[in-house]
Amino acid sequence: MRPLRPILPYLVSFMAWAIALWCLGLAFGGQLVPSPLRVLGSLGSLAMDGTLFAELLRTVRRALLGVLLATALGVPLGLLAARFQPLLRYTAPLIAGLQSCPPVVWISIAMVLAGTGSAVPVATVFAATLPILFSNTAQGAMGLPSRVVLMGRLYGVPFARRFLDFTLPGILPFFLAGLSIVLSTAWKAAAVAEFMGSHDGAGARIYWCYSRLDMEGLHAWALAIIVLGLGLEGLVITPLRRKAAAMASKGA
Amino acid sequence: MDWLSLKSVGKSFNGKQVLKSVTLALPRGRVLCLVGPSGQGKSTLLEIMAGIQKPGGGTVRREGQVSLLFQDNALVPWLSAERNLRYVLPKDWPESARAGKVAFWLERFRLDPKMPPTDMSGGMRRRLALARTFIVGRPITLLDEPFAFLDRYWHSLVAGILADIAGEGRCAALALHSVNPELKEECGGVLDVLELGPSPVEIPPGKGGEAPDKTQ
Numbered sequence: 001m002r003p004l005r006p007i008l009p010y011l012v013s014f015m016a017w018a019i020a021l022w023c024l025g026l027a028f029g030g031q032l033v034p035s036p037l038r039v040l041g042s043l044g045s046l047a048m049d050g051t052l053f054a055e056l057l058r059t060v061r062r063a064l065l066g067v068l069l070a071t072a073l074g075v076p077l078g079l080l081a082a083r084f085q086p087l088l089r090y091t092a093p094l095i096a097g098l099q100s101c102p103p104v105v106w107i108s109i110a111m112v113l114a115g116t117g118s119a120v121p122v123a124t125v126f127a128a129t130l131p132i133l134f135s136n137t138a139q140g141a142m143g144l145p146s147r148v149v150l151m152g153r154l155y156g157v158p159f160a161r162r163f164l165d166f167t168l169p170g171i172l173p174f175f176l177a178g179l180s181i182v183l184s185t186a187w188k189a190a191a192v193a194e195f196m197g198s199h200d201g202a203g204a205r206i207y208w209c210y211s212r213l214d215m216e217g218l219h220a221w222a223l224a225i226i227v228l229g230l231g232l233e234g235l236v237i238t239p240l241r242r243k244a245a246a247m248a249s250k251g252a
Numbered sequence: 253m254d255w256l257s258l259k260s261v262g263k264s265f266n267g268k269q270v271l272k273s274v275t276l277a278l279p280r281g282r283v284l285c286l287v288g289p290s291g292q293g294k295s296t297l298l299e300i301m302a303g304i305q306k307p308g309g310g311t312v313r314r315e316g317q318v319s320l321l322f323q324d325n326a327l328v329p330w331l332s333a334e335r336n337l338r339y340v341l342p343k344d345w346p347e348s349a350r351a352g353k354v355a356f357w358l359e360r361f362r363l364d365p366k367m368p369p370t371d372m373s374g375g376m377r378r379r380l381a382l383a384r385t386f387i388v389g390r391p392i393t394l395l396d397e398p399f400a401f402l403d404r405y406w407h408s409l410v411a412g413i414l415a416d417i418a419g420e421g422r423c424a425a426l427a428l429h430s431v432n433p434e435l436k437e438e439c440g441g442v443l444d445v446l447e448l449g450p451s452p453v454e455i456p457p458g459k460g461g462e463a464p465d466k467t468q
Contacts, residue, residue, distance in 0.1 A: 148326050156389065157339060166339075
């Protein structure tokens with residue numbers, strides 16, 4: 001029993017999903033809510049013909065590209081804002097507003113500007129995650145000990161060394177904490193953006209199934225997205241959060 | 253010749269005058285102790301001398317580069333002791349010189365090269381901050397409460413280093429609550445003591461040591 005303990009919560013959750021689906025199938029009929037076995041069968045055939053992994057990979061790539069672009073812009077902007085704090089003070093409501101903006105706003109704007117395709121999920125992830133990375137980086141940079149900054153100037157420490165040895169490690173716990181939020185946001189935002197504004201990817205596949213009333217396929221794709229999200233949470237996000245908390249408690 | 257001189261330097265914070273017209277000089281080969289209770293502006297004066305604070309009035313003249321022991325150490329918390337020392341070394345020093353200096357000062361202050369300040373005791377952090385101040389070998393060494401958290405062995409060691417600095421024609425200024433016996437013993441011949449108080453302070457440039465001596 002002991003070796004099973006770590007996976008027991010997943011088994012229980014899977015059973016709960018299967019029972020709920022089966023009950024719904026009894027209530028609404030097999031045409032609208034397929035049985036768990038049919039969903040698993042559909043998932044199996046999607047995996048066998050390669051569609052499942054290709055489409056999931058496409059969604060992951062788009063989400064990661066959006067996060068990468070948001071990091072490339074959000075981190076330098078956050079560092080700049082921490083250096084010129086009035087700028088941060090005056091733009092705080094804007095950042096808070098952007099953070100609370102639902103992805104559907106970005107999806108609509110991206111669709112108007114870029115039509116449909118990869119640009120929509122990438123732009124949506126970028127817009128949804130940029131404010132988080134920006135504000136976390138700014139918060140981390142503002143928390144850097146100002147006396148160490150003075151010390152660096154006094155001894156004429158070159159900018160590159162100050163940045164690599166002091167600034168970057170100092171903001172890292174805040175960045176990692178932001179990244180853990182951003183990754184789960186990105187995954188969800190990418191799937192929704194594909195549903196509304198893309199021809200391919202896991203989100204778009206759900207739209208296809210929905211429009212054709214292919215309920216087995218719809219549930220299979222939903223299950224795949226949830227399982228991958230769980231994997232992301234367990235293998236990447238939770239370790240990132242732990243790392244960020246450990247570094248913060250050690251002063252870095 | 254003086255490495256550093258201050259003329260009528262004053263400083264106020266929120267309307268409260270902390271320093272009232274300080275005139276003094278740090279001549280070559282001398283160690284100046286700025287003595288006084290808390291709140292007399294010793295740390296502020298050292299920071300003005302170092303150039304990291306602007307004076308409210310008066311002039312500061314430096315003839316060489318400054319190294320400063322910060323009151324709160326100002327160590328990089330996540331760098332090891334070795335990397336904290338390397339952090340301040342000039343990039344134009346050859347690697348062999350850098351490695352040699354770092355090893356020498358780590359050994360002298362008995363510091364574990366791999367240990368970061370977050371894992372150190374208060375005394376170890378102070379020793380690391382002292383090592384960092386001395387390693388650069390600049391002509392003007394300023395130390396804010398250098399003996400805090402240290403026992404008598406380290407008092408003697410630091411006082412000996414200050415005597416060496418004076419012997420090399422460099423200079424040092426220390427902010428202290430009082431002058432300890434080790435300092436008097438090691439640096440007796442080159443030691444000047446200046447008591448900071450509410451009145452204007454003046455030492456003619458090059459003639460430190462006129463103020464009353466406060467031996468612990």
